[in-house]
Amino acid sequence: MKERWLERLFKALTFISTIIGLLVLVILLIDVLKDGLPRLSWKFITSFPSRNPDEAGILPALVGSAMLLILTALFAFPIGVAAGIYLEEYASDNLFTRLIEINIANLAGIPSIIYGLLGLEIFVRALRGITGGRSIFSGALTMSLLVLPIIIVSSREAIRAVPRSIREAGYALGATKWQVVRDQILPVAMPGILTGTILALSRAIGETAPLITIGALAYIAFLPPLSLKALQSPFTVLPIQIFNWVSRPQEAFHANAAAAIIVLLVLLLSMNAAAIYLRNRFQVRFE
Amino acid sequence: MKWREKAIEGIFALCASISIFTTLGVIAILLFESIAFFRKVPIIRFLTETQWTPLFAKKHFGIIVLGSATFLTTVIAMAVALPLGLMAAVYMSEYASERARRILKPCLEILAGIPTVVYGYFALLFVTPLLKKVIPSISGFNALSAGIVMGIMILPTVASLSEDALYAVPRSLREGAYALGASTRQVVTGVVIPAAFSGIMASFILGVSRALGETMIVAIAAGQTPRLTLNPLVPIETMTAYIVQVSLGDVPTGSLEFRTIFAVGLTLFVINMTFNVLSYWLASRQRRFKL
Secondary structure (H helix, E strand, O other): OHHHHHHHHHHHHHHHHHHHHHHHHHHHHHHHHHHHHHHOOHHHHHOOOOOOOOOOOOHHHHHHHHHHHHHHHHHHHHHHHHHHHHHHHHOOOOHHHHHHHHHHHHHOOOOHHHHHHHHHHHHHHHOHHHHOOOOHHHHHHHHHHHHHHHHHHHHHHHHHOOOHHHHHHHHHOOOOHHHHHHHHHHHHHHHHHHHHHHHHHHHHHHOOHHHHHOOOOOOOOOOOOOOHHHHHOOOOOHHHHHHHHHOOOOHHHHHHHHHHHHHHHHHHHHHHHHHHHHHHHHOOOOO | OHHHHHHHHHHHHHHHHHHHHHHHHHHHHHHHHHHHHHHHOOHHHHHHOOOEOOOOOOOOEOHHHHHHHHHHHHHHHHHHHHHHHHHHHHHHHHHOOHHHHHHHHHHHHHHHHOOHHHHHHHHHHHHHHHHHHHOOOOOOOOHHHHHHHHHHHHHHHHHHHHHHHHHOOOHHHHHHHHHOOOOHHHHHHHHHHHHOHHHHHHHHHHHHHHHHHOOHHHHHHOOOOOOOOOOOOOOOOOHHHHHHHHHHOOOOOOOHHHHHHHHHHHHHHHHHHHHHHHHHHHHHHHHHHOO
16 A cells, blocks of 8 residues: 555654754754853853953843843833724724734834834934933834834733623723723733733843844943933843854853853743743633 | 823824834835935946945945845745745644644744844854764855754744644545545645645745844854855855844944945845735635635
């Protein structure tokens, strides 16, 4: 039976194709751990970058990534949720709404480096007076634009999952639209919204290209001051620091890059775990 | 009370319209800087020259040099992502149990969540040395390694969307073929894949658009040497890698050299959007089939 053999071969091939991706993932992780773990230490995390690879650390990059994360959340979360509420609860099906919907799908397909060019022109150059130019402020605003479509889409999905009956109970008691949104819909939809937001933010702290275009520096030998001035200071983030170390010819710097990658992946992993936990812990099920 | 409701709705509408301003902003800045660029460098030079040397004294602006590099890395990436992604989709949709499918799909999607700079590291410091053992003549920077790793990165996109397309093919079509005594292989290649063809193409084209815009992997592993070639073993420079190179340098803003990155960005944007629209159109054709 020729077909029986072909069938077996075909099934095996499809299985191998599925496994190859996972295999590469495992190899990648082992490779990074092997190169980076020996270099990883408390001193590495709390030191400034240096020309001497053995003394260099990731402190400014880690602080920069944390600040970028917080600022991006501050900008993108309220705007994204508000946009999601508008599209689900307020907008009628007209040309404006459809334009926004097509647009959001479209934005997700624009390469991230193009967002970098946008940030460079608008935030770094045109709004220099407010943002301080090549600053963490400009970086966070650029990242906000980048992740906004993700937050909008996940907010919409979470809001759409709230059953009609909850809305109608609110209206029946004489609540206005805003009161229903604030007191009924948002509390129920919040776990879903937060899950989507965390996933969007984990995209933001992994991004490198747009921050290179707007001019994040790799060598920052100080921490930002503890005041609003910090927003306008030059900055670096983990991916930029990794890129800088990978680009150097010396092998010792490559080990630094691997160690920084481990820190970045641990950060991403814990964010994803938080998202999954939120989803499972607070998900309300309606019959 | 009424005006307050109106004001809130207005604020929400404003937030929603930021997405439109973003798109308009992207188009406006790319056009604005590119027009300033094309005033100095005629568009015909941009399209027909065969050298790319904007940072040298003797300047040439042949976008084809960067375009060919982007084309090359994209083709290599898709040569990896399409067959593997499609076959993985077939396995998950036709062979795997519901439980296995629920485990495999998110696991594959982890690949899509890894930062691209990490893939760049992997391509330059793991895949390239590995390739060197097989092809000793390969350079430290090359399109092959970057393309292969980019293909792995895109694999989950292709697999996930293709799987959706395969899964959407009505059971009755499969059962008709099974009733005639076909094997799963025959059902897949003869019935399911042809029926889901639009959706598979949509996933493929979306993958292409990802590959075109991918930056860090090519900037790290493929090199920063503009070269008009389709040889995958030598250093090249893609459109995105060029933008990175200029951004890292100290080119004064507003200069001609600075404006090149917007002309390159506009080229990338136009090609990328064409593919996105094509993918969207194909995916909507698939949806009509579901009836």
